[in-house]
Amino acid sequence: MKLTLNGRRIVEDVAPDMTLFDFLRSHGCKSVKCGCETTSCGLCTVWLDERPVLSCAVPMARVEGRAVTTLEGLQAESAGLARCMAEEGAEQCGFCSPGLIMNVLALARAAADDPSLVATREDLS
Numbered sequence: 299m300k301l302t303l304n305g306r307r308i309v310e311d312v313a314p315d316m317t318l319f320d321f322l323r324s325h326g327c328k329s330v331k332c333g334c335e336t337t338s339c340g341l342c343t344v345w346l347d348e349r350p351v352l353s354c355a356v357p358m359a360r361v362e363g364r365a366v367t368t369l370e371g372l373q374a375e376s377a378g379l380a381r382c383m384a385e386e387g388a389e390q391c392g393f394c395s396p397g398l399i400m401n402v403l404a405l406a407r408a409a410a411d412d413p414s415l416v417a418t419r420e421d422l423s
């Protein structure tokens with residue numbers, strides 16, 4: 299199959315029922331973690347064509363010809379958020395930080411296109 303991983307083109311034989319999570323881990327994407335394998339925790343979040351997905355629930359057959367992005371591919375974009383989380387004591391052990399950061403960055407990009415997605419203080423109270 300053919301896909302793009304963090305901007306790098308990959309052509310490789312892959313079992314169609316292999317999960318995207320297992321594929322990514324076998325390609326050195328150690329930011330992608332598994333906490334449940336039941337689509338409950340979000341630790342395995344990556345982007346598929348720039349939209350967040352739970353990689354533990356995506357069979358590789360659905361990835362053909364698509365672009366996959368992990369935190370390894372967003373180092374510059376994620377640096378400020380990661381630093382903020384560390385400074386504010388929000389990272390705790392750091393195990394779940396990559397999945398959280400992938401979702402926050404996806405929301406930030408979506409909100410740049412649609413400002414109505416930005417929560418106000420009133421929305422949060």
Ligand code: FES
Nearest residue numbers: 335337339340354
């Ligand atoms: S490992 Fe928990 S949602 Fe994928």
